[in-house]
Amino acid sequence: MNIDWEIVRESIPLLAEGLVVTLQISAxxxxxxxxxxxxLGLGALSRSRLIRWLVLAYVDFIRGTPLLIQIFLVxxxxxxxxxxxxxxxxxxxxxxxxxxxxxxxxxxxxxxSIERGQTEASMAIGMRHRQILVHILLxxxxxxxxxxxxxxxxxxxxxxxxxxxxxxxxxTRAGQAIISVNFVPFEIYTLLAxxxxxxxxxxxxxxxxxxxKLPAW
Amino acid sequence: xxxxxxxxxxxxxxENCVLRGVSIDVAAGETVVIIGASGSGKTTLLRCLNRLEExxxxxxxxxGTSVGGSLAEGSGVWRPASEKQAAAQRSQFxxxxxxxxLFPHLTARDNVAIGPEKVRGMSRAEARALADIELxxxxxxxxxxxxxxxxxxxxQQRVAIARxxxxxxxxxxxxEPTSALDPELVQEVLDVMKELAQGGMTMVVVTHEMSFARxxxxxxxxxxxxxxxxxxxxTQLFGSPQTEGARRFLRHLSHD
Ligand SMILES: Nc1ncnc2c1ncn2[C@@H]1O[C@H](COP(=O)(O)OP(=O)(O)OP(=O)(O)O)[C@@H](O)[C@H]1O
Ligand SMILES: [Mg+2]
Numbered sequence: 001m002n003i004d005w006e007i008v009r010e011s012i013p014l015l016a017e018g019l020v021v022t023l024q025i026s027a028x029x030x031x032x033x034x035x036x037x038x039x040l041g042l043g044a045l046s047r048s049r050l051i052r053w054l055v056l057a058y059v060d061f062i063r064g065t066p067l068l069i070q071i072f073l074v075x076x077x078x079x080x081x082x083x084x085x086x087x088x089x090x091x092x093x094x095x096x097x098x099x100x101x102x103x104x105x106x107x108x109x110x111x112x113s114i115e116r117g118q119t120e121a122s123m124a125i126g127m128r129h130r131q132i133l134v135h136i137l138l139x140x141x142x143x144x145x146x147x148x149x150x151x152x153x154x155x156x157x158x159x160x161x162x163x164x165x166x167x168x169x170x171x172t173r174a175g176q177a178i179i180s181v182n183f184v185p186f187e188i189y190t191l192l193a194x195x196x197x198x199x200x201x202x203x204x205x206x207x208x209x210x211x212x213k214l215p216a217w
Numbered sequence: 218x219x220x221x222x223x224x225x226x227x228x229x230x231x232e233n234c235v236l237r238g239v240s241i242d243v244a245a246g247e248t249v250v251i252i253g254a255s256g257s258g259k260t261t262l263l264r265c266l267n268r269l270e271e272x273x274x275x276x277x278x279x280x281g282t283s284v285g286g287s288l289a290e291g292s293g294v295w296r297p298a299s300e301k302q303a304a305a306q307r308s309q310f311x312x313x314x315x316x317x318x319l320f321p322h323l324t325a326r327d328n329v330a331i332g333p334e335k336v337r338g339m340s341r342a343e344a345r346a347l348a349d350i351e352l353x354x355x356x357x358x359x360x361x362x363x364x365x366x367x368x369x370x371x372x373q374q375r376v377a378i379a380r381x382x383x384x385x386x387x388x389x390x391x392x393e394p395t396s397a398l399d400p401e402l403v404q405e406v407l408d409v410m411k412e413l414a415q416g417g418m419t420m421v422v423v424t425h426e427m428s429f430a431r432x433x434x435x436x437x438x439x440x441x442x443x444x445x446x447x448x449x450x451x452t453q454l455f456g457s458p459q460t461e462g463a464r465r466f467l468r469h470l471s472h473d
Contacts (some may be wrong), residue, residue: 121318125332126308217321
């Protein structure tokens with residue numbers, strides 16, 4: 001096999017530009033997804049049956065449909081009802097909406113795993129549902145939520161490659177552009193795999209550090 | 218007027234009838250000890266008082282006010298309390314759990330202060346000052362900055378007592394507060410409870426610590442299969458139990 005080292009050398013900085021976009025998309029989507037996901041997760045723990053049902057229906061929809069379809073829905077269907085975004089923001093919104101559903105499940109599971117006695121002790125001193133969530137259950141759940149949230153972040157980074165289908169110029173799209181001109185798929189896809197791999201390793205490492213920093217008792 | 222009046226209290230879990238009509242009056246300053254075999258419904262009774270468990274029937278009154286809801290004037294329809302009312306009423310009962318259930322992420326001081334701050338609306342500084350006073354009462358003034366994991370079982374249970382006391386409850390409910398403790402740690406908790414009883418606190422205590430019942434109880438209640446089988450002053454109930462059930466139970470207890 002002949003590896004075109006010249007192309008490889010030229011592609012590294014071109015892909016790095018795409019990587020910046022991937023990082024931007026992932027970061028913005030992660031933050032939005034986290035905020036929305038925590039809100040949804042609290043909704044899933046609400047005392048209102050209606051709110052719980054709405055959140056569960058949303059999570060069910062997201063889990064039951066392919067992300068690719070969700071991206072197309074945001075990108076093509078929303079403009080038909082007058083909501084229009086450029087590719088970047090359509091991509092960010094699709095990824096955020098998707099991540100939020102999984103974050104909601106992590107929040108619900110994390111809070112649900114705290115011993116029943118904690119809730120009872122809080123009730124016994126007269127605390128109300130919301131106070132118990134905010135002051136007793138969530139603070140105890142943070143730490144154990146870090147690993148599953150990291151998994152979600154990693155999925156999100158990988159999933160951002162799907163945005164190439166709506167022409168967001170993230171790293172996968174950047175690679176495809178090089179391939180279409182030079183036809184060097186092996187070199188480029190290998191490079192792409194390396195870029196993603198290093199990025200995801202970095203996230204895992206950071207997450208482990210954060211987890212260790214969070215207070216344990 | 219009794220502090221607590223329990224009238225024909227009933228509780229079933231599905232088919233399982235756990236309380237079959239329990240009636241008790243507890244007067245202000247009185248200490249009532251409840252004993253009985255495992256499964257006789259002691260824990261369930263306490264939990265129905267402060268509504269950690271919703272009773273299936275009967276009524277509980279605190280200072281003459283119906284707990285957990287009220288009967289509508291005229292129609293007699295039961296209207297359950299709102300979450301807010303239920304929480305407010307629950308804060309009038311101090312509850313001490315067998316397994317302490319301290320908040321592991323908070324220091325002893327904050328375990329005690331969180332109720333006064335979040336429920337009673339005190340400022341943080343006031344609540345923490347109150348917490349230090351309550352911790353001193355249970356002889357833990359020196360340990361206010363420690364988290365539960367840094368305290369012994371006996372110390373943890375005393376923090377739990379301080380946490381309940383900080384709410385200034387009308388009555389303290391104890392569910393086997395020393396049965397999860399190593400034997401050498403039991404006495405320090407019982408001592409604190411005796412001091413409370415002598416200080417005039419109204420208390421309902423599920424315990425099999427005979428020494429506590431003898432020294433501090435005004436009345437002992439023996440429960441069997443979800444009813445009160447026998448009750449009386451400790452000397453009478455321990456000295457000459459009238460029912461076969463109580464005799465057998467006390468015999469077993471003294472053999473352990
Ligand atoms: N949440 C629940 N759901 C179903 N059954 C329950 C529940 N809580 C208690 N029970 C049942 O009620 C009965 C009485 O339980 P309870 O805990 O009140 O007894 P107890 O007198 O406190 O016993 P112990 O001395 O073992 O603590 C038991 O048969 C128990 O299985
Ligand atoms: Mg019990």
